[in-house]
Amino acid sequence: MLLLLPLLALAVLLYLWLSRRGSTLTRQCLWRQNRARGLxxxxxCGAETPDAGRPPRHCLRKS
Structure with missing residues (x-):
């Protein structure tokens, strides 16, 4: 029982870390598809990228 709690905490932290690695979007990224222009x-921020079927996963802001 004493080993179960730290193991559970480690599993939760590992899950959170792995789920975070898949996306680098910040809260400011609001991608909208413009089908007429194909982007x-x-x-x-006004960044634009060609339409590849789904929105970008990374922020393209020039910082």
Whole structure:
């Protein structure tokens, strides 16, 4: 029983870390698809990228 709690905490932290690795989007990224022009445009910063079928996973902001 004493070993179960730290093991559970480690499993939760591992899950959170692995799920975070899949996306680097920040809260400011709001991708909108413009089908007429064939691109994705960020409503927050104005970045544009060609339409590849789904929104970008990374922020394309010029920082």
């Amino acid at each position: 994705w445009r960020c409503a927050a």
